[in-house]
Amino acid sequence: MTREMTGAKMVVQALKDQGVDTVFGYPGGAVLPIYDEVFQQNDIRHILVRHEQGAVHAAEGYARSTGKPGVVLVTSGPGATNAVTGITDALMDSIPIVVLTGQVPTFMIGSDAFQEADTVGITRACTKHNWLVKDTDRLSATIHEAFHVAVNGRPGPVLIDIPKDVQFATGTYTPPKPSASHYQPRVKGDLDSITELVEAMETAKKPVFYTGGGVINSGPAASQLLRELIEATGFPITSTLMGLGAYPASGANWLGMLGMHGLYEANLAMHDCDLMINIGARFDDRITGRSDAFSPNSIKAHVDIDPSSINKVIKTDIPIVGDVAHVLEDILKVWKSRGRKTDAANVKAWHKQIDEWRKVNCLAYRPATSSIKPQHALERLEALTKDRKDRFICTEVGQHQMWAAQYMGFDEPNHWMTSGGLGTMGYGFPSSVGVQIAHPDALVINVAGEASWLMNMQEMGTAVQYRLPVKQFILNNERLGMVRQWQELLHGERYSHSWSEALPDFVKLAEAFGAKGILCDNPADLDDAIAEMLAYDGPVIFDCVVEKHENCFPMIPSGKPHNEMLLGEAETQGVIDSKGSVLV
Amino acid sequence: MSPLHIQKGSTSHSAYNLRPSFSDIEERHTLAVLVDNEAGVLARVIGLFSGRGYNIESLTVAEVDHTGHLSRITIVTTGTPQVIAQIKAQLGRIVSVHDVHDLTTEGASVERELAMLKVAGEGERRVEALRIAEIFRANVVDSTLGSFVFEITGAPDKIDAFADLMRPLGLVEIARTGVAALLRGT
Ligand SMILES: Cc1cc2nc3c(=O)[nH]c(=O)nc-3n(C[C@H](O)[C@H](O)[C@H](O)COP(=O)(O)OP(=O)(O)OC[C@H]3O[C@@H](n4cnc5c(N)ncnc54)[C@H](O)[C@@H]3O)c2cc1C
Numbered sequence: 001m002t003r004e005m006t007g008a009k010m011v012v013q014a015l016k017d018q019g020v021d022t023v024f025g026y027p028g029g030a031v032l033p034i035y036d037e038v039f040q041q042n043d044i045r046h047i048l049v050r051h052e053q054g055a056v057h058a059a060e061g062y063a064r065s066t067g068k069p070g071v072v073l074v075t076s077g078p079g080a081t082n083a084v085t086g087i088t089d090a091l092m093d094s095i096p097i098v099v100l101t102g103q104v105p106t107f108m109i110g111s112d113a114f115q116e117a118d119t120v121g122i123t124r125a126c127t128k129h130n131w132l133v134k135d136t137d138r139l140s141a142t143i144h145e146a147f148h149v150a151v152n153g154r155p156g157p158v159l160i161d162i163p164k165d166v167q168f169a170t171g172t173y174t175p176p177k178p179s180a181s182h183y184q185p186r187v188k189g190d191l192d193s194i195t196e197l198v199e200a201m202e203t204a205k206k207p208v209f210y211t212g213g214g215v216i217n218s219g220p221a222a223s224q225l226l227r228e229l230i231e232a233t234g235f236p237i238t239s240t241l242m243g244l245g246a247y248p249a250s251g252a253n254w255l256g257m258l259g260m261h262g263l264y265e266a267n268l269a270m271h272d273c274d275l276m277i278n279i280g281a282r283f284d285d286r287i288t289g290r291s292d293a294f295s296p297n298s299i300k301a302h303v304d305i306d307p308s309s310i311n312k313v314i315k316t317d318i319p320i321v322g323d324v325a326h327v328l329e330d331i332l333k334v335w336k337s338r339g340r341k342t343d344a345a346n347v348k349a350w351h352k353q354i355d356e357w358r359k360v361n362c363l364a365y366r367p368a369t370s371s372i373k374p375q376h377a378l379e380r381l382e383a384l385t386k387d388r389k390d391r392f393i394c395t396e397v398g399q400h401q402m403w404a405a406q407y408m409g410f411d412e413p414n415h416w417m418t419s420g421g422l423g424t425m426g427y428g429f430p431s432s433v434g435v436q437i438a439h440p441d442a443l444v445i446n447v448a449g450e451a452s453w454l455m456n457m458q459e460m461g462t463a464v465q466y467r468l469p470v471k472q473f474i475l476n477n478e479r480l481g482m483v484r485q486w487q488e489l490l491h492g493e494r495y496s497h498s499w500s501e502a503l504p505d506f507v508k509l510a511e512a513f514g515a516k517g518i519l520c521d522n523p524a525d526l527d528d529a530i531a532e533m534l535a536y537d538g539p540v541i542f543d544c545v546v547e548k549h550e551n552c553f554p555m556i557p558s559g560k561p562h563n564e565m566l567l568g569e570a571e572t573q574g575v576i577d578s579k580g581s582v583l584v
Numbered sequence: 585m586s587p588l589h590i591q592k593g594s595t596s597h598s599a600y601n602l603r604p605s606f607s608d609i610e611e612r613h614t615l616a617v618l619v620d621n622e623a624g625v626l627a628r629v630i631g632l633f634s635g636r637g638y639n640i641e642s643l644t645v646a647e648v649d650h651t652g653h654l655s656r657i658t659i660v661t662t663g664t665p666q667v668i669a670q671i672k673a674q675l676g677r678i679v680s681v682h683d684v685h686d687l688t689t690e691g692a693s694v695e696r697e698l699a700m701l702k703v704a705g706e707g708e709r710r711v712e713a714l715r716i717a718e719i720f721r722a723n724v725v726d727s728t729l730g731s732f733v734f735e736i737t738g739a740p741d742k743i744d745a746f747a748d749l750m751r752p753l754g755l756v757e758i759a760r761t762g763v764a765a766l767l768r769g770t
């Protein structure tokens with residue numbers, strides 16, 4: 001094979017050599033040479049989205065559900081700027097994405113040329129790293145380096161900006177070389193610190209594992225090792241929103257999600273524990289609440305591949321920098337070699353205490369017969385789909401997202417796609433497109449709020465064009481529900497601009513796109529309607545009309561510690577003081 | 585020996601002290617950061633400081649390894665021990681950064697800065713300016729009948745002291761390079 005080729009051909013060759021099978025993109029003037037090459041081959045499938053933000057979220061869904069990096073191809077200027085929200089989302093949630101952007105030719109850069117934007121400048125703060133390639137001879141090596149950076153260490157989005165003359169010019173292609181990069185983050189944890197943690201585990205009376213997205217990032221082996229460690233020690237385990245599925249929701253030691261909308265038992269276990277073992281979570285403010293009142297009496301261990309995550313928010317007693325799977329393997333090894341000790345009697349008493357908290361039944365809600373409660377809708381969706389091993393759930397952002405996390409159970413990693421760190425409304429639908437592309441026969445459901453869903457509804461075109469049977473399960477409360485809830489709790493029930501007016505008829509909307517629409521507003525019809533959605537072989541918009549003023553509980557108000565959590569339809573007026581109200 | 589000319593392993597866990605005390609006392613630290621000398625690298629470093637609200641007291645940068653295209657950035661910053669630890673960790677995760685060293689904690693270091701000061705004046709004031717310059721070992725690099733340009737090298741506080749003395753004597757302009765620093769010994 002000749003190594004001399006055009007930059008455009010190099011792009012396609014480099015993607016093939018990186019094992020890429022799918023690219024999400026949208027063409028334009030500055031990437032036409034690359035699109036010409038895409039046209040002339042069959043190894044890489046290009047998925048034409050309807051908006052560049054959708055391309056990035058689709059790539060995120062693809063990446064999160066496969067463990068492989070997602071790839072995006074967009075044009076210069078507006079193509080690149082439209083991608084920025086998606087890129088920022090991937091940065092916050094540590095999702096490996098490689099974005100290729102076209103740029104005006106090198107000799108026109110800086111002249112305010114047509115569709116010129118300073119793409120590397122704009123995306124410097126929202127990528128893990130980015131490159132402007134000015135020389136075709138450097139192009140292939142840069143693409144290989146980009147993949148290396150995206151997936152190694154803490155994963156994240158990277159971007160390569162390719163001027164059009166670099167795409168046309170001829171240069172020498174270099175295939176990927178292992179370890180060509182100086183970027184080699186450390187994956188093995190320090191053995192002394194690991195031993196220190198094992199010692200703490202041997203004597204802990206009230207231990208808890210607090211796991212996060214890092215376990216998913218680390219790969220399936222990490223989840224396996226985590227399960228082994230939990231079963232062997234019998235310690236209780238909770239997870240962040242981003243880590244759901246690493247330990248099965250059906251597992252005996254599962255406490256449910258923790259945090260602002262986490263379960264009572266999970267948050268109280270965090271508050272009262274004497275040993276907290278953080279595996280790949282980053283002490284987000286949705287978790288810690290008031291940080292000076294966070295788990296006041298515990299020894300804290302923190303396993304993270306990114307040294308900057310450690311001691312950023314919460315002081316850590318036993319820091320371990322390394323990859324989750326590598327560190328868990330060593331923890332297990334050391335713990336076994338020291339005789340598999342735990343303080344079983346006290347851990348048993350701790351479980352009993354947790355069972356007491358569980359009796360509070362914090363997810364209980366007042367049932368209704370005249371309208372569909374959103375929690376009930378999700379309980380039914382869960383009941384009717386949980387046996388499907390190939391079920392993937394995506395979400396938009398808002399109350400429905402929290403209810404999905406609370407009322408649905410995940411037994412496997414990589415089956416739950418949600419925007420946690422940035423909280424991007426409009427994430428879920430394109431993300432479900434990406435998941436379905438990667439898993440054509442799977443059941444892919446996007447649990448949505450009507451407001452979020454409208455933000456990227458143009459992707460209906462993509463779903464129909466590629467015959468993707470994605471199920472858009474919209475909990476339609478005709479409100480920006482999460483905003484409305486905060487206004488109720490915080491702003492004297494002054495509901496400033498938090499309702500969805502002039503909503504489309506979702507059934508007609510589906511039909512207009514050539515998809516199926518289902519409307520359900522009666523709890524008695526719900527199961528049949530869900531069955532109809534599941535039976536349909538094609539994209540479905542399910543307009544589930546729900547109770548309009550339902551609040552999402554439990555809730556730890558901003559600025560409050562874990563043990564001051566609000567439950568059910570509690571007295572909610574004035575629960576957030578003026579200090580808390582500046583927090584988001 | 586790294587291109588920073590700081591022995592590898594001079595701190596066993598690199599620059600990241602992962603067990604800081606969370607005290608509230610602001611400290612001043614001098615950091616040496618070795619980076620790929622590529623387009624945008626300075627923007628990455630400065631963007632980190634502005635984006636995360638850290639202080640920069642002084643920043644100098646120049647290529648120090650022409651074959652490896654590596655630049656050394658010397659940053660003087662202030663913050664609580666926790667913030668300083670975060671700054672080092674955040675710098676360390678920038679892909680173009682090869683090495684981060686905290687010259688304030690890794691052993692004794694020497695810091696130097698170069699400044700040029702233009703002092704205008706006549707008669708007694710002119711003589712006095714020259715006399716003080718001599719004490720500070722500042723050189724005269726330009727002279728007219730009504731002005732001098734002094735060049736002075738030293739630790740930043742020495743330059744501050746010199747500038748303070750020149751102010752009443754007719755200091756009109758000052759240009760400073762920012763700090764360059766090295767660990768002492770081998
Ligand atoms: C409306 C709304 C409400 C929310 N409420 C909650 C809530 O109640 N509870 C909740 O939990 N979240 C909630 N979130 C999500 C929250 O904002 C954060 O996104 C989430 O808590 C962060 O999860 P994480 O700590 O697991 O970190 P992630 O963002 O997943 O980060 C992963 C961490 O693991 C590290 N890591 C990555 N790869 C590896 C590896 N291979 N080995 C080791 N470490 C690695 C990374 O460096 C990072 O520190 C909410 C979000 C929204 C939008």
Ligand SMILES: Cc1ncc(C[n+]2csc(CCOP(=O)(O)OP(=O)(O)O)c2C)c(N)n1
Pocket residue numbers: 396397398399400401423424425426448449450451452453475477479480481482483
């Ligand atoms: C792009 C974007 N804009 C604004 C917000 C702020 N926000 C968070 S939740 C929410 C309301 C979401 O409403 P909906 O999608 O209907 O979901 P619900 O909360 O009603 O379940 C808003 C506006 C956001 N997260 N993302």
